[in-house]
Amino acid sequence: MLIKLLIAAAAAFFAAGIAQYARILSRKKLPRWIVPAAAGLGILGYQIYMEYSWFERTRARLPESAVVTEVRKIPAFWRPWTFVVPLQMGFSVVDSNQIQLAHSDGERIARFRLYSFEQAFIDRSEQQGYLLNCSSSVLVPLDNANQPQPEKARQLDRQSLLFAVVCN
Template sequence: MIWELVATVFAGLGGAGIALLIRKLSKQTAPKWLVPVFAGVCMLGFQIQGEYDWYDHQASLLPEGVVVVKKVQEEAPWRPWSYVFPQTMRFIAADVANSAQNKIDPNLILVDLYFFERRTPAKRVPQVIDCLQSARADFTNSFSAESGSQTKWYPLENNDPLIQAVCS
């Protein structure tokens, strides 16, 4: 995050430099307020570009076999442009290549889900997917697939991207 701040400052300096060049070429007839306006616009533009490129950049860094199963696009009043072009600020990826099928019940598959969010480290959460029942459960030390167990299953739609990625 410190490098993003440094890059933003340099974008502002570059914008101010362009405005100073415009003032010099116009023999100082261009208004003085052009310098801070150019600096601010360049800094804001750099930040907006970074917000929109974050998802594509992170998704391109995922190794082969890790599939994005959900994107969360957000709008915010402090980013009015996001109402026209919503930003992807979070997404979930499933490590399908390293998933493991249960030897006793082949309908159960253990898969790692990775939760990515802008400006926070990724979180890994192991999940058990029941392909037959279209459901998922947290994989913990107390996990049990037997009926009557304390395991809480969360139903999923049959066309859920997680079911399609893991069970196909």
């Protein structure tokens, strides 16, 4: 967190320095307010870069066997540029090396963990165990003791990437 603050300050000083240099080159024909405005734009540019590169930076830290199954892109009115280029605020991952397949009563059952990452002031990550019946495409979450919670079961779309990664 401190390093991000220092980098934002450095971006502000760099942008302000360029604006000050441009002001000197113009023989002070540019208005004085251009320097603090450039500093603000430097901070804003750094923040936008960090938000848009978050997905790639976070995904790069995951093992090669991790497969992204969902990306959540959320526009926000206080970030008007996200309506043009949506911001990736979260994603879900399955580690393909950790999927356990079993056969029960002639049906294929997969046990796996779904990892969810959310971009926020302090980034969040959660993991949840699941059972997926590949025959009926019913997804059942597991509790902390790895016991199925059938009351929370839901139907999973067979066309979803999660189904394709886990069952194929």
